[in-house]
Amino acid sequence: MLQAKELECERGGRALFRSLSFILEEGEVLRVAGANGSGKTSLLRILCGLLPPASGEVIWKGAPIQALKEDYSRQLVYLGHAPAVKDDLTAAENLAIACRLAGNAQPEEALREALARFEVPRKLFVRQLSQGQRRRAALARLALSAPVPLWLLDEPFTALDSSGVAILRGTLEQHAARGGAVAFTTHQDPGMAAAKVVDLDA
Amino acid sequence: MLEAARCIVYRDLLLALRRRTDVATALLFFVIVASLFPLGIGAEPNLLRAIAPGVIWVAALLSTMLSLGRLFAADHADGTLEQLALGAAPLGVVVTAKTLAHWLLSGLPLVLIAPVLAVQYDLPQALYGVLALSLLLGTPVLSMIGAIGAALTLGVRGGGVLLALLVLPLYVPVLIMGAGAVEMAAAGLESGGQLLILGALLVFTAAFAPWAIAAALRISLE
Numbered sequence: 001m002l003q004a005k006e007l008e009c010e011r012g013g014r015a016l017f018r019s020l021s022f023i024l025e026e027g028e029v030l031r032v033a034g035a036n037g038s039g040k041t042s043l044l045r046i047l048c049g050l051l052p053p054a055s056g057e058v059i060w061k062g063a064p065i066q067a068l069k070e071d072y073s074r075q076l077v078y079l080g081h082a083p084a085v086k087d088d089l090t091a092a093e094n095l096a097i098a099c100r101l102a103g104n105a106q107p108e109e110a111l112r113e114a115l116a117r118f119e120v121p122r123k124l125f126v127r128q129l130s131q132g133q134r135r136r137a138a139l140a141r142l143a144l145s146a147p148v149p150l151w152l153l154d155e156p157f158t159a160l161d162s163s164g165v166a167i168l169r170g171t172l173e174q175h176a177a178r179g180g181a182v183a184f185t186t187h188q189d190p191g192m193a194a195a196k197v198v199d200l201d202a
Numbered sequence: 203m204l205e206a207a208r209c210i211v212y213r214d215l216l217l218a219l220r221r222r223t224d225v226a227t228a229l230l231f232f233v234i235v236a237s238l239f240p241l242g243i244g245a246e247p248n249l250l251r252a253i254a255p256g257v258i259w260v261a262a263l264l265s266t267m268l269s270l271g272r273l274f275a276a277d278h279a280d281g282t283l284e285q286l287a288l289g290a291a292p293l294g295v296v297v298t299a300k301t302l303a304h305w306l307l308s309g310l311p312l313v314l315i316a317p318v319l320a321v322q323y324d325l326p327q328a329l330y331g332v333l334a335l336s337l338l339l340g341t342p343v344l345s346m347i348g349a350i351g352a353a354l355t356l357g358v359r360g361g362g363v364l365l366a367l368l369v370l371p372l373y374v375p376v377l378i379m380g381a382g383a384v385e386m387a388a389a390g391l392e393s394g395g396q397l398l399i400l401g402a403l404l405v406f407t408a409a410f411a412p413w414a415i416a417a418a419l420r421i422s423l424e
Contacts, residue, residue, distance in 0.1 A: 078285075082279075082281025
């Protein structure tokens with residue numbers, strides 16, 4: 001489904017990784033491991049098309065992603081290092097707007113269920129939430145993204161408590177079970193039976 | 203696509219409503235700058251009438267500059283800009299919607315309040331219409347050109363000053379035509395020519411700016 005071909009990444013004149021190739025198939029979970037500064041975030045940004053690789057290419061269902069543009073973005077959810085929630089909006093407003101912008105508008109009822117699943121207070125402004133709750137507010141989008149085949153998550157487990165980790169792990173496993181693909185970065189093993197590991201230190 | 207544009211305009215207006223001070227600051231800045239000149243120069247009606255169009259227009263440029271820094275910076279800092287770039291709509295549409303919201307919050311209030319400031323300069327009532335019309339045509343151009351600069355200087359250290367140096371020279375044609383239209387009308391001449399050129403500038407900028415802003419943002423996001 002998603003294929004990385006001979007990827008090379010350079011940041012600030014320093015090569016982070018070279019000739020990195022892997023394939024992510026339907027129903028697979030890929031864990032990108034590596035030390036701080038090894039290029040995990042850069043790899044994910046290359047995979048979602050925000051960062052062009054120094055060389056090599058990313059292929060989605062047979063076509064390079066640069067050619068697909070929005071047709072590719074519509075088929076992926078990318079959650080970056082920053083939670084991408086607005087401090088002055090409530091968690092519910094943030095989620096509704098994020099879904100609408102992704103072309104996946106959701107009824108009130110579905111939004112409420114998604115936030116309940118990740119145990120986020122719905123009516124508080126995000127600036128009143130803790131770091132972990134902000135992360136949960138951003139992750140709640142995953143509960144509504146079942147039809148989106150590819151999930152790219154940068155450090156989704158940071159700031160989560162053990163119940164949060166369990167909820168997220170369940171959501172990811174569920175997505176893989178219904179044929180979706182997940183790639184996420186982490187430096188600790190969250191105890192997921194990840195089918196594949198790409199280790200950038202190796 | 204229109205749905206995404208509507209959503210972004212709605213979001214930015216809602217955020218501005220929750221943070222009213224940001225909008226009020228730029229507007230108050232405009233009022234204060236435009237009010238300092240009559241105080242500094244003194245009550246000399248003929249002189250004030252002569253400088254009014256230029257002063258009001260320069261104040262409008264500076265006030266627009268003041269609000270440009272926030273256009274993309276906040277979204278960049280909390281990661282929402284990346285989400286906008288990866289949304290279902292093309293980035294060109296997204297930035298057009300953001301620029302429209304910026305104009306609604308910083309340009310349109312200037313258009314509405316300018317006739318009130320003109321009173322301080324003893325500008326004849328017949329000129330209020332031309333002044334407001336020139337601002338109505340000119341301020342969207344300021345927002346769009348400014349957005350290109352804001353996208354280019356995103357994440358650059360000392361970006362605020364760089365943005366002013368980059369954008370203010372590009373504002374010159376709008377300033378000349380906008381203030382010129384009011385001056386022509388004040389001299390009892392036809393101001394249609396200047397207004398038409400302003401309109402042409404608006405159409406031209408609207409055609410190429412979304413593309414330029416999107417390209418600049420992609421570079422800044424790398």
